[in-house]
Amino acid sequence: MRMKVLVILVLVLCTIPFYAQEKASKVDLGFSYGIGNEFKNRNYTFTNQSYKVQFYYVVKQTKNFKYALVLQPEINFASHQLLNIYFVEPDYPDYIAKRERYTKLKDVKEYVLNLGFLVRKPVFKSASIYVLGSIGPMITDTETERLSKGFAFSDVLAVGFTFRFKGVTLDVRPNIRHVSNGGLQKTNAGYTTKNIDFGISFSL
Template identity: 55%
Template sequence: MYKKIWIIFLVVLCWSMTAQEKQNRFAVGLNYGFGSEFNNRNYTFENHFYKAQIQYLLKKTKHFQYEILVQPEVNFGKHQLLNFYFVKPDTPNFEEKRAEYTQLKEVHEYVLNLGFLFRKPINQVLSVYVLVSVGPMINDTETERISEGFAFADVAALGLSFKVQKLQLDVRPSIRHVSNAGLGSANAGYNTRNIEFGVLYSL
């Protein structure tokens, strides 16, 4: 499924770049965000992250805009298992795993988010939008919820933009899910609510 999404995304990006004028369609910027898990008795997870952002305007109609995004991201998390019974007795070395996983851990994630944005301008300055993205990720720390190594990050967000000449300021609440699609032994994943702030410059 993820492979198909990637292929479709790349085909649309290449087609749009060759079929339409590039002038004023690109914007680049930076985002910063933070968040934590939804209330959960099994674990804690809090994070903050930095994203570079490349944004491309696919199409603009009288009432809407359609954009695609590429967002390399570095995510810094802190995770701790609260309910050690989450690690079942049939897990190899389960007592050692319980002792290890109940320690506070630092988790680093390196992500390449690929997204689609649907924007509704309100006036010359203000607009609102919906964003969805999915991207491959490298996770550097094994926990009871996800194996170390390759995984995916899925994001759904609502946003508000303020544009002044070539600068655009964004506020973006979001929901994020991280899992490895069954590629690792642990795949419960994380679910977090986040908010991020960004600035974009139109080229």
Template identity: 60%
Template sequence: MIPKRIFFILLLSTVFQLQAQEKNDNYRLGISYGFGSEFNNTDYTFTNHFYKAQFYWKIKETKNFHYEILIEPEINFGKHQLLNLYFVKPETPNFEQKRIEYMRLKNIHEYVLNFGFIVRKPIGKICSCYVLGSIGPMITDTETERMSKGFSFADVFALGFTIDYNKFRFDVRPNVRHVSNAGLGSSNAGYNTRNIEFGISCRL
């Protein structure tokens, strides 16, 4: 009688562990690092590097695709300089002083909370590629000729490739990024950058 009870307990324990593993396959935590620069232009320079924490939630899986929600708190370190002084027009108050101020090299800190949606295509058992679109509120700490200090938004479109190894997933993500404040500030030209990002996440 005792061996049967032990067997039953072990069986239940195995079932619960498998259910927990199946459930946890839907969630991942990760980190990433990336860097980039503006698209070539004659008005300004902008280079940046950034760090993100990542939370992945797989909300649906079909035969060919996985659909995921991605939440990414981010801190972005940028360097910006105005090149074209005529970008600041004479109708701008104190435009001569503004031109001098804006043409200095500036350090910019951006604090972002990205909300993204991923469509992932598995390739074999360990690889996948995906498309990501995200948008999120952002606080920037420096005023420039292109964007006011304070509240704005960051939009990202990315293509990515991943490789799985045990519980870990290694990620390479080229992307394009646009930041602006949707007209909420006096300056709203924004920045456009091309970036590359490297990440690692772990199944929970």
């Protein structure tokens, strides 16, 4: 199912001509695929695969920098498991049953709308580096010992490198992601993961 989603999105994006001439477009449309996992710890595991549609809008450009707003609808497929049963403390209601339930490997789906701001610095004629920060509302479909089911936030800090040729941009983006609900629900330890995204985008 995940591979079908990836193939369909790539095919849709490939209908945008590769032969588009380079122009001063303010809008790019793209897609990215990402993988990641938790920072090493004794409490839990968390691995993920993400699929993002990406919209970039340039709000300002100077000789040395380009500033853009970024909109990224995302679906994230994750696997999570509690490792340290004592993370669920005895004052939790039904803590024995919760320890047993939470230590089983779980599939987690996250639906996210990332809103970000990007600062890009050209390093060669066709290449650039950038910094991206984003935050967005998120819905998670599975309760865990670290995060309640339902509404939460996804925060991302990324650096990236792009290569551009005739309106087509290839993108590599290492990033750090933190998920929590801001205290809006009872369980809010959240997850922090290190990730890398691979993307392609086109000038419109």
